Amino acid sequence: MQIEETALPGLLVLTPARFGDARGFFSESWNRKTLESKGITLDFVQDNHSVSAAVNTLRGLHFQAPPHAQAKLVRCGRGRIFDVAVDIRRGSPTCGNWFGLELSAENGKQLLIPAGFLHGFATREPDSEIIYKCSDYYAPECDGAVLWSSCGIDWGLTGEPVLSAKDAAAVPFDTFKSPFTWEGAA
Numbered sequence: 001m002q003i004e005e006t007a008l009p010g011l012l013v014l015t016p017a018r019f020g021d022a023r024g025f026f027s028e029s030w031n032r033k034t035l036e037s038k039g040i041t042l043d044f045v046q047d048n049h050s051v052s053a054a055v056n057t058l059r060g061l062h063f064q065a066p067p068h069a070q071a072k073l074v075r076c077g078r079g080r081i082f083d084v085a086v087d088i089r090r091g092s093p094t095c096g097n098w099f100g101l102e103l104s105a106e107n108g109k110q111l112l113i114p115a116g117f118l119h120g121f122a123t124r125e126p127d128s129e130i131i132y133k134c135s136d137y138y139a140p141e142c143d144g145a146v147l148w149s150s151c152g153i154d155w156g157l158t159g160e161p162v163l164s165a166k167d168a169a170a171v172p173f174d175t176f177k178s179p180f181t182w183e184g185a186a
């Protein structure tokens, strides 16, 4: 398991080992003990799985507010996505900053997103599949969204995004009031 820090504190890129042979490969996509041995102690309770048919499908930017904030461990099971997290922890040195990277079935990379971040992705291939672990259960009453085009993110779209009505009508970042604070803030 390779673990890389990013410019946003707490946001990590994980690359599990792959054991290849003539049949293909085997990989432990998640192992609690492995993460705990690296100091990552998240208690995941729900797995999510979505498939997006069209290229340039954009889902996000979403979060769940406390008391049901979710950390997520995101990977791509088929195709290719550009996965994005935005730091919305008030008082964080990188509050308002975003990070994105390509997750694909081929590169096997994962994004570990702590609570306190917006999450979204745009698909780069048809029928791309995202699979992600969440550290709290779905709580629609705590569900929130920020407009995908209001955070200065370079999504790398090659056409108009395919959006849900909810995402198309989300609040712009500059009027959004984050429910998260930076733990280390004085």
Ligand SMILES: Cc1cn([C@H]2C[C@H](O)[C@@H](COP(=O)(O)OP(=O)(O)O[C@H]3O[C@H](C)C(=O)[C@H](O)[C@H]3O)O2)c(=O)[nH]c1=O
Pocket (backbone or CB within 6 Å): 048, 050, 059, 060, 062, 063, 119, 120, 121, 137, 138, 164
């Ligand atoms: C998130 C969620 C949704 N649902 C139901 C609610 C709706 O009837 C249906 C589609 O939900 P939504 O349009 O919110 O799905 P996405 O647009 O893929 O949202 C997700 O995409 C972004 C990238 C995320 O990180 C979040 O996990 C999540 O917000 O699934 C559930 O039953 N359980 C759930 O945990």
